[in-house]
Amino acid sequence: MINVAAAVVVSALLLFVLGFGYGTIPALGPALDPGRGAWTASSGGQPVTSQRLTISGLDAPVTVSFTSQGLASINAGSTHDLFLALGYVHARFRLSEMDAERRLGEGRLAQLAGPSDVASDQFELKLGLLRTARNEWAHTTGLARAALLAYAQGVNDDIAQVRAAGNWPALFTMSGVYPQPWTPVDSLVIQGVLTQELDYTTGALDYAVLAKSLGAANMTDWFPVLPKNAQQPYDPGPYVDAPLTPVAAGFASSVPRTSTVASATTGTVTAGAKSRDRSDQSGATAVAAASLLDQISQLPAGSIHHYPDSNAWAVNGPAVSNANGGQELALLGGDPHLPQTLPSVWYEVALSAPGYQVAGVSVPGLPGILLGHNAHIAWSLTDTQNSATYYYTEDVKGDSYYTDGAWRPLTVVHYTIPVRGAATQHMTVKITAQGPIMNQVGQTMAVDWMGNAPSDDLGALLAVNQATDFSQFKAALAGWHAPTQNFTYADTAGNIGVIAPGYYPQVPAGCTPWEPMPGTGACDIDGVIPAAAVPQAYDPPGHVIADDNQRPVTSAYPYYIGTALDFYDPGYRAYYAHQALSAQAQSPGGSLTPASIAALQNSVTDSLAGRVLPSVLSALSSAGLSGQEAQAAALLRSWNDAMQPTSAAASVWWTFWGDYLTTVFQPWWVAGKVPVGKDPTDLKVTPGLAPLDEDLEAWTLGDQSNAAFAGPSGHGPNTARAAIVAAFKTAVTHLSSQLGGAPATWTWGRLHSRSFPSITGANGLGYGPRAAGGDPFTEDAADGGMDASTGPSWRMIAALGPDGVSAQGVYPGGQSENPASPWYTNLVPLWWDGEYLPVPEPGATAGPTTWRLDG
């Protein structure tokens, strides 16, 4: 009987686990079934061949052609058919990616991945990308609405074909969770995910935590509104000082159009709430901020904005026209630096329909071209980095909160979170006039995030795609509210420009938006910077626009746009690019060609090293150095500031700079007990904390006896020179223990690499790590740690002149998300070697492989 019982139990367990899965173990029976399971994904990995396909919804046949590298060109008889075909093509090559992205934004990731992603789902449902997307869809009209509907049809055509054939991408068969039909709201959620990744920041929370630990005086000094170092803003003024553009109350609160509003009372504030002790409040705010940071640290990598690393430059003038015999009047280079993943966030394509001809990179999940060119203009984007995430501490009692002198009902929304392998979770989101409540530990905290303001980004983008000059370009962007982006521009008439549209929220005087503010109503957003006054430039006399995430305006700018803690780049890339381009643009015999832009995009020169090393070497010259230290110093003396993987000096420099920051600031962090673990990326003393780089650079160059050098005990190095010597010796010790005793062998490539991880997180589906050059301060930026995974996600160069626009580009990855496809990583070697491919021309056949899509 025991044998029977054992056989029955084992058989039942085996069949149950294989048939239904257990916990996060998928149902392996159907998943691994060799006839119907994940093996069938191999069909999507085959080389693409010419074929005729029938998909529903088309009004007329559409042609899709591919280059041998997979770059696509779609030619249709109408924009309806064009966007439908784009949705189909996106889904054919990126369905898993699209589904994962919408799941991220809609709080449905745990349904796919299990309990580990419940925290992400809770965060997203609280923040409200889905609520905002639904609100946006309700107001979407015109071409954007038609495009979203057609696009969704195209995606669903592919889903229907895959469902009929049973050859799902392996992610679905292995998880047993299959995609639901695509809707326009899904596309708007993906727009929201991008907005979040570029625009949602924790600067105010970090400020609150740091202020409690370091004290107000140090915060004011070390994390000022304006950076301490010399920078190169692209908009030097003069500035428009116009009245704020008013916004409706709660315009970014993400309150859904239909929601459950809890009953509540209106009354007077309680004495306790009114007379709250200031120091208690500060302490509670720091606790709440730390709690929220803790939650955010559990989000998938790249979910919120951290690294300021994009480049976009435009040049015109004689240096361009003379170099090319008048055939080119302007050049534009753009390389947005984002998490580098496989598959990429981008899909390269040319789109052609009557009245709509555009090429560049699209975002799977969205119709249109985000960065690219048409027959008249080219454009690229960088993140503006302005403060767009305001936090408010709220007085909440039951289902009411106190604001504007009265208790008001919270908006309440109920959600369920399906969890793969675990019980479904339920959660309630409460929303104030300021925005959704994100945290109730220590203190109730709501967030007023501009990404929750309904924004007709798609309408703006489609209008940009069709613009023919700068005035149309600016007009097209009038409806763009978030994320604030620097749109760098060039046209065939030889004009260049940049404008940073979007909501720059303003609060009444006396309020402090760089830290959590009271939700009493006194510090509510009372308007945004008027469109005419946002940072911008057009045909600057120097013929150069260098837009690299630096603070775009000078101290004379009349509006608040954020502090040094708002991830503005410390300005090294902008300075270097401006110097390099200006040197040619402003010299009589100057010459600027696409090759000049390519060289700059691939440059690994660290301009901070160029600024600071003379002072460093001066300090070291009078220090007593050991033989090994002297060898390391000699490496720096003969170095050209290039972070090449073969450079030993690069290792010495970067290790030194990190140790220099630590030598000066870490004692303060330790004394103040900064809770670094709550948000290591933004609280730890590293070169990634831009204000500290700016401070230390400024002190090293001009304030060598700053009080910070003395440390909290007063017994620190006291001067920059002493700190430099101490840090240098520490760096040599670090390198010696890590790489051996011979400084000449300490090459940067032994310390530093790049990786392009799979979006699934699965080991073996990514690329790298591979020894690589660059650092966060170089044009070819490498961010995210010593194994960098954030950097140039797309490099484009456009040459514009009387003959039109010719563009070349490349991104690290491939057009297909299928790891078995020859187009999965085929573009990586080109990207790595700094090479480019021609961007397919709109309306032309891209290559020999062609699909004919029939309705």
Next chain:
Amino acid sequence: MADPAALPVPGGPAPGRSAEPRPAGRARVTHRVAAFVVAAAACGLLAWAGVWFAPFVFGVAAGALSARGLRGTGLRGIVLPVAVGAVVGWAFPVWVLALAGQPIGATARSIAALAGIPPYAGVAVTAVLLLAALQALCGAWLALSVYRSALAFGRR
């Protein structure tokens, strides 16, 4: 896993039955080949139909036949050929895909990676084929155990 002690002695009498004459060598081979071919063909074809549990069903059938002690149906006579047939049957659709030029090796690597096991094609292929064998052997164990238990109950 099946308890080896619960399985019939290879080539010996089925549990609870007296020894029967062993089939002639040629017939034995025929039985085994037939069991193998039927299992392989059926498991392969049913895999295309999404019947992923076919190896288990054929394991149960093999176990039942083996338990009844029909000529040539001992462990080596039918259970092992069916198990091997199930493995081959499951390999067949993958082989067909490979013959059609589909990138099976890379797909296997992806499957392994997504499954959280070492991302090598051989690991995924081996794991899948073992799953077929495991099902077949588990099914046979179940049938044999139930049959022996029923027989013992009947004797009482």
